[in-house]
Amino acid sequence: MDSLKPPETLKLSGNVDSNWRTFKQQFQQQFQLYITAMGLETKPDARKVALLLTIAGPQAIEVYNTFVYEEQADKDKLDKVLEKCDAHCSPRKNETYERYVFRSRVQQHEPFDSFLTDLKLKAQSCNFATLRDSMIRDQIVFGVEDKKVRERLPRETELTCEAAIKICHASELSQMHVRTFSEMAGAANVSDGAAVGAVSSQGKWRAQTRPTQRSEEGTFSCKRCGSKHKPRQCPAFGVREEAMGWTMTLKDDFGVISWTRRAGNCLGFLLLFSLVSISVQSDIVFPKDHHFSWKAGQWGQCIGEQCGSGGVQSRTIWCVHTEGWTTHHTHCQHMDKPESQRHCFKVCDWHQNLFEWEVSDWGGCVLVPFFSNELKLRMAECVTAQHGIQRRKVHCVRTSNRTTVNLRICEFFSQKPPVEQACLIPCPQDCVVSDFTSWSSCSKTCGTGMQHRTRHVLATPMFGGESCPNLTETRTCSGYVDCPAGEGEYQYSLKVGAWSECRLPYHKDALLSGRTTVDFSSNENNTVTLHMQTSHHHAHHHHHDNPMSWELEVGYQTRQVRCTRSDGKNAMLSLCTRDNAPLTFQACVMPKDCHTSDWSSWSPCSKTCRSADLSPGYRLRSRIMTQIPVRGGERCPALEEKEACNIIGDLLPNCPRYVWRATDWDDCRILPLLSHQDQRLANISILCGSGIQTRKTYCVQVPDNSAPHHRKEVSRPVIDRLCAGEDPPSAVQQCSIPCQPLCLLSQWSPWGTCLHDNCKEPQGKKGFRQRRREVLWESSSPPETCPYLVESIPCEDPACYLWKVQQEERCVPNNSSCGAGSAARNVTCISAEGEDVPVAHCVDDHPPTAVSCEVACPADCVVGPWSSWLPCSHSCATKTAEGRQSRTRTVLAIPGNEGRGCPAAPALEEWRVCNDHPCMMLYWEASAWGPCIEDSPMDLNGTSFLNGTLTCAMGVQIRKVSCIKKNVGPVTSKRCSDSARPQTVRPCLLPCKTDCVVTPFSEWTACPSTCMPGNDTAATQSRYRTIIQRSANGGQECPDTLYEERECESLPVCLDYRWRTHKWHSCSLVPESVRRGLSGPAEACGNGLETRGISCVEESGESANMTDCLRWAGPVPPQIRGCRITCKDDCTLTAWSKFSECAGCGSSHSRKRSLTGRSKKKEHCLDKDLYPLEHSETCPCDEFLSQPFGNWSACILPDPSAPGSLQGWMSQREVKECGHGLRYRAVACINQQGHLVNPSLCTDSGYMVEVCHIPCPLDCKLSDWSAWSSCSASCGSGLKIRSKWLREKAFNGGRPCPKLDLKNQAQVYEAVPCHRDCGQYEWRIEHWSICTINTVDDLPACGEGVQSRKIRCVRQTAASGENSTLEDSLCDQEETPPTAQVCFLACPNDCVMAPWGSWTNCPVQCDQGAARNRSRHVLRLPASESSACPEMVQTEPCLLNSSCFSYDYKTEHLPAQVKTAICGPGFRLRLWTVFAAMARLWSLKKCEQLGLINKSRLMESCVVECPVSCLLSEWSPWAECSHTCGNQGQSVRTRRILQEAHEEGRPCPNQVTQTQPCPIRPCYTWLLSDWSTCTVEDAECGEGLRKRSLSCVVHRGSWPESPLQPVDQELCGDELRQRIQQEMEQPCFVPCPGDCHLTVWSSWSSCQLTCLEGRSFETTGRQARSRAVIIQVMENQGSCPLQVFETQPCKGGKCHSYQWRTGGWSNNKRAVWCQRSDGVNVTGGCFPQKRPTTIRHCHPPCTKPFSHCTPSGVCGCEKGYTEVMTTHGFLDYCTRTPGVDNNKKADVKTNSGRLKPGPSQAQDLFGEWTLRPVGPDGRVKLWVYAVTAVGFFLILFIIALSFLVCNPSKSSKASLPPQKPLTLAYDGDLDM
DSSP, X not given: OTTOOOOXXXXXXXXXXXXXXXXXXXXXXXXXXXXXXXXXXXXOHHHHHHHHHHHHOHHXXXXXXXXXXXXXXXXXXXXXXXXXXXXXXXXXXXXXXXXXXXXXXXXXXXXHHHHHHHHHHHHHTTTOGGGXXXXXXXXXXXXXXXXXXXXHGGGOTTOOHHHHHHHHHHHHXXXXXXXXXXXXXXXXXXXXXXXXXXXXXXSOEEEEOOOOOBOTTSOEEOTTXXXXXXXXXXXXXXXXXXXXXXXXXXXXXXXXXXXXXXXXXXXXXXXXXXXXXXXXXOOOOOOOOTTEEEEEOOOOOOBOSSSEEEEEEEOOEEEEETTSOEEOXXXXXXXXXXXXXXXXXXXXXXXXXXXXXXXXXXXXOEEOOOTTSOOOOOTTTOSSEEEEEEEOOEEEEETTTOOEEOHXXXXXXXXXXXXXXXXXXXXOBOOEEEOOOOOOOOXXXXXXXXXXXXXXXXXXXXXXXXXXXXXXXXXXXXXXBOOOTTTTSOOEEEEEOOOXXXXXXXXXXXXXXXXEEEEOOTTSOOEEXXXXXXXXXXXXXXBOOOOSEEOOOEEEXXXXXXXXXXXXXXEOGGGTOOSSOOOOEEEEEOOBXXXXXXXXXXXXXXXXXXXXXXXXXXXXXXXXXXXXXXXXXXXXXXXXXXXEEOSSOTTXXXXXXXXXXXXXXXXXXXXXXXXXXXXXXXXXGGOOEXXXXXXXXXXXXXXXXXXXXXXXXXXXXXXXXXXTTSOOOOSEEEXXXXXXXXXXBOOOOXXXXXXXXXXXXXXXXXXXXXXXXXXXXXXXXXXXXXXXXXXXEEEESOOSEEEEEOOOOOOEESXXXXXXXXXXXXXXXXXXXXXXXXXXXXXXXXXXXXXXXXXXXXXXXXXXXXXXXXXXXXXXXXSSOOEEEEEEOOEEEOOOSSSOOOOOGGGGEEEEEEOOXXXXXXXXXXXXOOOOEEOGGGOOTTOOEETTEEXXXXXXXXXXXXXXXXXXXEEOGGGSOGGGOOOSEEEEEOOXXXXXXXXXXXXXXXXXXXXXXXXXXXXXXXXXXXXXXXXXXXOOOOOSOOEEEEEOOOOOBOOOOEEEEOOOOOOBOOOHXXXXXXXXXXXXXXXEEEEOOEEEEOTTSOEEOHHHHHHHSOSOOOOEEEEEEOOTTSOOBOOOOOOOOOOSTTOEEEEEOOBOGGGGGOTGGGOTTTSOSEEEEEOOOOOOEEEEESOOOOOBOOOOSSTTSOTTTTSSSOOOSOEEEEEEEEEEEEOTTSOEEOGGGTOSSSEEEEEEEEOOOBOOEEOOOOOOOOOSOSSEEEEEEEEEEEEEOOBSSOOOOOOBOTTSOBEEEEEEEEEEOTTSEEEEEOOOOOOBOOOOTTOOSOEEEXXXXXXXXXXXXXXXXXXXXXXXXXXXXXXXXOSEEEEEEBOTTSOEEOOOOOOOOOOTTOOTTOEEEEEOOEEEOOSXXXXXXXXXXXXXXXXXXTTBOOOEXXXXXXXXXXXXXXXXXXXXXXXXXXXXXXXXXXXXXXXXXXXXXXXXXXXXXXXXXXXXXXXXXXXXXXXXXXXXXXXXXXXXXXXXXXXXXXXXXXXXXXXXXEEEEOOOBOEEEEEEOOOOXXXXXXXXEEEEEEEOOEEEEEEOSSTTTSOOEEOOGGGGOOHHHHHHTSOOEEEEEEXXXXXXXXXXXXXXXXXXXXXXXXXXXXXXXXXXXXEOEEOSOGGGGGGOOOOEEEEEEESSOBOOOEEEEEOOOBTTBOOEEEEETTSOEEESSSOGGGOOOSBOOOSSOOOSTTEEEOTTSSEXXXXXXXXXXXXXXXXXXXXXXXXXXXXXXXXXXXXXXXXOSSSOHHHHHHHHHHSOOBOTTSOBOHHHHHHHHHHHHHHHHHHHHHHHHHSOOOOOTTSOOOOOOOOSSOOSOTTO
């Protein structure tokens, strides 16, 4: 025990996840051993948890105390504690990021095992599942460092992860062995100790001596073996390079050596291998050199028992080669080995809150050096992407003030985040340009002109791709034409420069700074130059104090003007001077930059919880504009900033989940299922069966189980739209109200004997006789709902035990064969139930066991036995009548002369009294059970367990039991049998007290966050709660308040701000000094500017900040306008007069003015286009036209009076879906100009409203029930039917009718069973009369005779004396008893036999061969012994349907039936009837007598489908309009179907969605025009402007389909704000003739993404545009600008691929071009290495005469010549085709072709005609037929010869017996 070391303590700092996994692994591995040693196997989990916490340490205990468990007992369960620790120490990881880290992992100068281990660890957090091995395999192939291995792995056909690992291991091991062999061999040769060869500068060996270091003790460090020893005691002495079998040879001056092995010497190799094998034990240490160095890992966590400076850090140290592979540590110098441990400061947990890591964003991905240590773009080698690296900055900062501290401080708490990570850079992408345009027209019509064509950039170069080529091609025009005299001279153009920046006027001493001079040079390149002083403007400040007013300043600006010649050179201005000199100065407004306020605080992050989509959140901050930019001032920066936040979100709580909840179901109601007709006729109090019940659904927030308890939210209701993602639970369901059960009873049993009320304690001399009946059909209802089952009548002398006397035995004579004798009988005592009991129980006298009898002598009269007693004449005794019954016996033989005579006739009949009890039947009647009430003696501590479930308290139910005299009424209880008294008290379960349950209040609705308008009422907020369960049985009542409302906190009243305009300042011109310097003396007149200031004031007139007016005061008033100070030459006019009066709508009014003074005589002033004297305008008109638009809406009914109730089921009456409603149609309001205006100018609501009517649904109406029909069967089971007939069909969606018959009539039937036992009527027979014999003369009256009897049909229950004779037809006619029979009266001295007994029963199954018999005995022996008595036993076979019948139950199914209900659960009956095999019906008693017990159920549950009508929810509120303006807006409301219609229920309406048009409001929008053409003011070329205008237009919402109509600018809002958001002017350039200039920008190219293998890894694409250079004069090429291009980000990009396309061959040439995947021909993009060839060459070249290269790439002959090919398929020579005249002269080529050395002339002729099977006339030559015939006969000969050779001959006797062929199937032979 002392030596058993427990696991180490858990460290909860640094990489907690890794520490926990290590601790858990060690703990689980050592835990079983540890608990075994400690004897903890049988201890509870609490001890094991305590052991875990003790080992883990105090920090783990603190964490353990914060865990929250679902059950308190879980805190002592080891597995639960480990699960909590896993959740705490291993937080959820971002799967996408983990997979990215995995895919970025490559082997970096490390052992393969280290690389493989790291891959497996990273794969654990990537959730690869079954793909784990394949993903690791792919990453090994992609990231293994060895290039040869990386090339080999893809060549494996079936490469698994295990195979890849083996290959990498084998490669690494083989490389290590090779290096070790080389190093050890080099050490054996080089380390001789005496002399080492060194390389001189001439390449020869030079000996040098290396001194050794001796110690004081005479030892020295040996370089041979690596250890210290005395001289000449080296263990490696004698091991020389000669013995090793290797020699070292000089390779070059760099010391690179090679090894060669001496032939035949294997001893050295074996010794070398043995040294490698035992390197661990060997003392030989090979010399270290500069190829090996130590490499250190990162410092681990600071480990210590206590906080402070006593901690220790460690790290891993290993030895590596310069090439990167790891080797044994002995190869590195131990003196240079870095330290592997150091002291550190162990921090406490609370230190971690003081510092944290601060990381910057990842930088761009840059290329990294490749294996050649060169940074270059491997364009040709790149396939998909290149390796790159991203870097970021990591700092350790204080959390208090974010200041930077030493990195080691944060390393105490957690590992330093990586500052580099791998990334991928796509392959270099070259610049892609379009095709050239067509050539332009020639720049000159005569002389030397120029043409050009251009192309534009489609994709800019990226990732080191080739730069863009020249976008312009220029050439001189073809077809030079001399210019006529005088037309070839130069042209001169006035060219202006751009306006300078606006500046304020200078003082007089600075006049020269703005003076304009003319520069004349020798080359006539003179120009007007404006000398300007550089002005240093201060940078503007975005953040500025809020000003109280705005003022503008007026300055001036100037521009250059020069004259240019058509060859691009400058000329004198006089050559370009016109009448009006170009303006070189003008007044301007000093620009003002946009000023903004400081940034607001960041808004809360939109992502406050951890969701499954991994999308980051965002947060916003904003700032407001405090100064509008003016006239070219810097535009406003972004006023809103958005940034991502909570990107990973691992530390956030889980996002709340919203689910539907439902209240308890309401009471079950049946009335909604009834039609209106049935509802009027129904008695609601007795309705039962199926109904519907409803409940309310609401949305709640599910608490987050991962959050601490104090942060959990209870399930309070929230708005329903939060649960829109899932369907709500059903709000309607079917229910059932139980109906009164039906009890079907059997018939009454016969009356029993007179018994004591309690046979166990008999008292008195009065008793009761009882009869019973039973419940025939089982019912699910309790039995107390059935009528009484026992009737009693009082009787005298009761006896609980009676004597039972069995049949008497045969009479035995006393002395002789006849005369007096005795007969024995069996007497037993039985109980009332018929069981044998001891004789002592019977109190009456014991009946005699033997009785006297007499055996008739041969001459005596013989009388038969007594018959059975007839039924009693009365069922009970009354004062006037009593019951009697009789029995008889007959004379069987007449006496002889001397024999004993027959008894008298009265002695042959015997009467007795029966049913002498009074007619007073009593029974117990029990009322219904009362309610369950408390009974304190039965309260079992408030709870009890029934069927194992916890129930409420026990109580009792009481009912009243009365003794009832039949047909009289209640009597005293003493008169009824107490033993049959039903119980009056029984236990029951008290209904549980149910308290009302309500949800918590919802959150308060939001209050307005801004100010409140002054005339608005105070805002309110509300909240609500919902009743989930209502109180019952005395539980706590529901609260009265379910809705609360309160006023919002007081908000400031919105202030009314307005702009205040100041007076206009005087008109400002360009300063006189500037005008004089530029144009000389001039008068102060002309165009200028005037400004005014504006300020912001409140409603009270007090000054306010300008920002308030910018937000609330509307458009900014203009602050600047043009003005003019008239010059003496200007035209002067009077002021405009007032407008004339308007004549009405559509008319116009005008105003006038006139010229004054000298202007009347000036010609240019009379130009009315320049100076109009009359101005007309259309008069304003207030008349508007209403135009209906669109269709009418659906008819919309008014809302129900009780809002908030669900239609059709929350209230007692269904809400009508019919009646009067309204429908709407939108109206467009048009003014006189045809412009759309606000609809309120035409109508109050913007609609045309019309009353509409929805017809009410009419249900199918049926007639009332008819009377019940008679039973369909006279006996047995039958049906009684009643029916309904169709009166009115359903209409407008009413309840449909049942199925119609062929006559289109709906007939509804209802059937109930009726049953009459076929055995309830029976034949009642009288006694047989005396046997009558017709005698002749004096013969004795014996022999055959006739006797008769009476029969009648009576009920089985009728007594014989009652007048109950019925028609004979009611009884079974086939079973009618005979009324007469033949009888036999024996003569004297004859043998007399007793009557036959009954036949024995045949087997129930009527087996074949079975028989039955009957017997009789002798009553009188014959007088003569010679006379024999007839047979005493008679036997006959059992014949089916004759003497044997098969009795069984016949069941008849009756239709389903529900009582007092229209549908729902009910019962279905089947009645049985006993029938024989001949289908004869018998009484049920017959089966009971035969022992046939029917076990089948006669009643079963069933369900009658309910006619459920469609149930709908409320209409939702009208939604917001789909469009805020225009004619396309619609508002929608919907409702849900809560219950679909079923059976004959009212169907659902088609309309579950209603739309309503929105008012047609005009859509005002700003319309920005296209850019105008470049316009140069007052000159032909130079710097100009292109502008676009901003106009306010109105449309009808379907823009651009609807026309746009211009309207006043005020309708669109603040024009100034809109202008500052747009760029309204752009500088442009109009080239002068001869200028070298740039083209206008090309249109933006299509949006293109950066893609890898057709898939993009970015969402934002790029598009490019460019400007090409146009050269007009070749002499000006040196002054040409550079072509430019630019890119911009774009959305919706596509991945483009590029492919080489080729044209058809023509003269062995073809066109080749590059085409983009969208069909655009481009330059660039395609790989140059894959460019198809454009010129076709034949190999070998076609050098034969008359040959050329054909399109198929082989040599062919010219036309008129035929190819003669060699055996290798190459052209041998060309021969002339016979019959073809080439009309060519013989030349050297022809002669050389014909005189080619080779075959003779004969062969040539043969070859000539054999090569052409077709003649010149197109017919097949004759030799072709001959060759074909010869070939055919040759084939026949070969076939015949083959048959003769291959035909097998007969086997000889010496031949071997034939062998059986070996087959795969066994053929049955034994020798197989």
